[in-house]
Amino acid sequence: MSKFKINSEHKNARTATLILNGKKINTPFFMPVATKGSVKMLSHEELKELGTQCLISNAFVLSLKPGTEIIAKHGGLHGFMNWQGGIFTDSGGFQVLSDTFCRKLTEEGVLFRNPYTGVDSMFTPEESTRIQNLLGSDVAMVLDDVPKAGAIKQRVSQAMERTTSWAQRSKDAHKNKKQLQFAIVQGGVHKPLRKKSALALTEMNFDGYAIGGLAIGEPLSKMKETIEYTIPFLPKEKPVYLMGVGSVKELVESVEMGVDCFDSAFPTRTARHGKAFVGAGHINIDAAIYRDDTKPLDEKCACMVCRNYSRAYLHHLFSTKEENAQKWLSYHNLFFVQQIMKKMREEINSGNFSSSAFLKKLSAGKI
Ligand SMILES: [Zn+2]
Structure with a gap:
């Protein structure tokens, strides 16, 4: 049964119902960021009151503290947080690759240093998927290789190819039938790379598709051009999620281009x-x-x-x-x-x- 039902279309913009374990999410929608399981400064009651349908937490960060098994024991993220709305979990690709954690990036995964224990471990697509399966979020994201802002084309291309092979490995490792899994299109602001990424991931038949690697400092016109170019290569009948965008003008323009889902810490960070x-x-x-x-x-x-x-x-x-x-x-x-x-x-x-x-x-x- 389809989990994404389009209700109305106007040019490229559309409204739909995304069904997450019985919860009906009206799209297009915006998710506040609860990286460690809480939106900064606000209670869940307040979030409900202001119309929040879904939150996004970070699998990698939560696996370090309090630890995946603790959360799994408390009924998964929904039970642990006592949040009955939708929950997405980001894989943690962006965080694990930051200078704080990353020791070495290889085809296998990311060797990172745990700041709490000082121990080095591998974070792989399989491990990220296993963690998200146990956290029991409604939507899991694949582990992606996220190039840094301003990276040269060769590095952006390598990251895109690696994100594609990691997406297949994440899909093969995905065992939680109640959880949807979204892939992440990479390729920076390079059109041929975006096209190749979108087409390869579409072949793998994910439940939804995110556009990642944007809103990291590129000119806004380039960001808009990349979104507009990428969306037609994604399947129309699946949700499109633009990661990391939360300023008013960009939200409105992206909805017009056909984006269904957003997350960003921008509204709360600027506040x-x-x-x-x-x-x-x-x-x-x-x-x-x-x-x-x-x-x-x-x-x-x-x-x-x-x-x-x-x-x-x-x-x-x-x-x-x-x-x-x-x-x-x-x-x-x-x-x-x-x-x-x-x-x-x-x-x-x-x-x-x-x-x-x-x-x-x-x-x-x-x-
Ligand atoms: Zn107000």
Whole structure:
């Protein structure tokens, strides 16, 4: 039975229902990042209240602490976290390859040093899949080889080829029948590499396809061009997930290109730095002009923070380093993103969605 049912299409944008172990996720949707099993500053109750359907955690990070077996013993990630919504787990390719962990990258996998024990171990596609099977997330991601920002084409090509062979190994190792498994298209901003990656992974018949290796510092125009180029090589009847994108303009433009699923720490990370999403842009609550501003963060926003607190109050809390300022800005930013996703779903369903018109309405305070 298909786990992804397309409801409505408008040009390349679409709405669908993604069924994750009985949970119906309305797409396009956005996932807050809970790397270690918690979204920074927010409780699960608050996440539910602001319309979160799914979270994404990190398999590699969780396997180091508290350890895969502890989580498996407590009913998997859903039980351990007591989160009944959807859960994706990222494989940990990006993290294990960072300078913090990586000792050596080979065809077999990544030799990494565990910072808690000082012991070196291999992290392979099979191990990442085994961990995710035990964590019991609804969607597991394959282990990918993620080239660093600004890597030369030869390295990007090697990483793409390796991601393809690791995807097959991840698929062969996948034993949890209740868990979907998504592949990750690599290839940087090089079109022939993206095409080759997308076609090879499509052959392997995964449950969904992610576009990885973007939003790492390349120009936004290049990112957009790469997404637009890659999507037509992916099967239309499967979900498309753009990894690491969470700024308003890029979310809206990517939905128009046919992306169904997003994750990013951007809304909460920027909130902790004092940036609140307003209209199609943001304000810095730290700025002196808000010292005496009685308006809410965003006059169109119906979130708990905008209904109750003024910019002046939030400015005061932020400038005196009261933690509630970071918490409430995180709440507002995530609510704001969830509202945008909802509005886009409504517009696609009514057959009247274009990113430029949508962004114009957002800027004018008409959404
Ligand atoms: Zn708000």
